[in-house]
Amino acid sequence: MAEDWLELEKKAREWTYEAANLVKESLANPIHIESKSNPNDLVTEVDRAIESFFFHKIQNEYPEHFFLGEEGIADELESLGGTVWIIDPIDGTMNFVHQKYNFSISVAIYHESQGMVGLVYDVMNDELFHAVRGHGAYLNNEEFLPVKERPLHESIIGLNAKWLVQEKNAYRNPLRALVRDVRSIRSYGSAALEIAYVAADRLDGYISVNLSPWDYAAGLVLLEEVGCKASTFRGEPLDFMKPSTVIVGKPQLHKEMVSSYVGEEL
């Protein structure tokens, strides 16, 4: 059956607002926090509850759709075949825990590997970034203006400064050179939101040494609608089946950052 992507976006939006209310309500009570891969990799019962909320809604309404989410409620997927919801229940868990602010819910729907619907919702600021393939990208229902290219030395890039000082980070030196040459850097702590900011022209680019598909899937749908680019540091397409480096930007800037800074073989 051919899907109606505008209808699916409405459904995804309705559930995202519902999920956001659950997240806000959870802030009234103490939140149980655990660590995952390292002491700074946090997860809470709210992350898991929100993933479960989406998983059950989708299973009930669209039993033929697949699910890919950070907290592992669904079986692992081997491809993006069919229709797949890619969800980060809370992107920016560290902000959620420490600031109770600056985190997002990221919901994407892909069909045969193509991004059809993308929503990134900044819960506490009530900012919904959304796009449906071929229908433009919007912030709270207002269409984005076309992005403006700026030369690299006038650009502001989203990047986590921690990577500049981590000995084990092979990209430390290329990233330092980039930080030196751009106008400035910002770090908001939610990759999904930072990618949405590039599409909305609040940032010129965004860079991460390690992201998973739920961090960027929705953002990529937004970027596509405004002609921005996303790839690995080497300029290759992102592989949704494994974590990777990610570089996002306005087309000229993206090209320059890859070719002159992070694209070389290390």
Ligand code: IPD
């Ligand atoms: C994290 C955030 C953060 C980024 C990390 C992600 P999470 O996602 O997007 O900004 O730097 O790489 O893992 O764990 O809060 O969903």
Ligand code: CA
């Ligand atoms: Ca996480």
Ligand code: CA
């Ligand atoms: Ca995330």
Ligand code: CA
């Ligand atoms: Ca998350």
